[in-house]
Amino acid sequence: MAKQTWKPGNMLYPVPAVMVSCQREGGKPNIITVAWAGTICSDPAMLSISVRKNRYSYDIIKETKEFVVNLTTKQLCRATDYCGVRSGRDVDKFQEMHLTPQPSEKVKAPGIAESLVNIECRVTQVLELGTHDMFLAEVVAVRVDDDYMDEKGRFDLNAADLVTYSHGEYFTLGKKLGTFGYSVAKNKPQSIAGNNPKHKSKSSTKKGVKAKGRSGKHTRKEKGKA
Numbered sequence: 372m373a374k375q376t377w378k379p380g381n382m383l384y385p386v387p388a389v390m391v392s393c394q395r396e397g398g399k400p401n402i403i404t405v406a407w408a409g410t411i412c413s414d415p416a417m418l419s420i421s422v423r424k425n426r427y428s429y430d431i432i433k434e435t436k437e438f439v440v441n442l443t444t445k446q447l448c449r450a451t452d453y454c455g456v457r458s459g460r461d462v463d464k465f466q467e468m469h470l471t472p473q474p475s476e477k478v479k480a481p482g483i484a485e486s487l488v489n490i491e492c493r494v495t496q497v498l499e500l501g502t503h504d505m506f507l508a509e510v511v512a513v514r515v516d517d518d519y520m521d522e523k524g525r526f527d528l529n530a531a532d533l534v535t536y537s538h539g540e541y542f543t544l545g546k547k548l549g550t551f552g553y554s555v556a557k558n559k560p561q562s563i564a565g566n567n568p569k570h571k572s573k574s575s576t577k578k579g580v581k582a583k584g585r586s587g588k589h590t591r592k593e594k595g596k597a
């Protein structure tokens with residue numbers, strides 16, 4: 372495989388594109404789209420967002436030490452892009468995108484009612500990295516949409532047309548290729564794709580493998596923890 376060497380740059384894709392909501396006390400609520408976001412610790416549950424100092428949201432988050440990460444779906448994709456190209460200095464993004472600020476449980480910053488997962492965060496550290504400051508934050512509450520809970524109390528997140536961002540473009544998730552640990556599973560021949568020559572990749576298009584991955588229901592406990 373012939374390769375080119377490029378100068379250093381950001382090429383870690385795909386990444387989530389999340390809508391981060393924030394608000395000063397008495398101020399208007401705002402939303403900033405963030406793709407430089409990640410899970411950074413399991414216990415305590417922590418995540419990070421990296422934000423440029425010149426963003427309207429930057430000072431709000433720095434001062435209030437709070438924000439809410441709202442997961443994005445196909446239905447929210449246009450709003451996600453809009454909140455990433457317009458500033459709260461100039462527009463009311465909730466109003467423009469017909470979104471509803473939703474009171475949070477543990478922080479004063481509102482979530483976005485139309486998002487199926489609202490992750491309430493409290494900033495614990497700010498790292499000055501260069502162009503971006505990285506806000507390390509503890510997750511203090513997670514709110515999920517009842518519509519995606521089944522009768523057994525499992526949350527079917529992957530049925531929700533989640534949006535991912537890769538190299539300048541937005542996508543929904545593609546076909547399910549396996550579940551955590553499937554490469555070594557002995558009893559369940561559930562391997563669908565991969566580099567094992569015994570497994571033909573065609574099988575991933577078999578009937579019964581639903582594009583939305585509904586068969587991949589899992590509880591938080593069953594999920595792989597890094």
Ligand SMILES: Cc1cc2nc3c(=O)[nH]c(=O)nc-3n(C[C@H](O)[C@H](O)[C@H](O)COP(=O)(O)O)c2cc1C
Pocket residue numbers: 388401402403404405406407408421422423425426427428429451452454455456457458459460503536
């Ligand atoms: C897909 C996408 C991802 C983005 N990711 C980031 C990011 O990780 N950090 C950041 O500072 N800005 C990011 N931006 C840019 C901000 O969202 C954008 O400058 C926004 O207008 C800032 O809003 P504000 O001024 O209301 O805070 C992203 C924009 C888009 C469209």
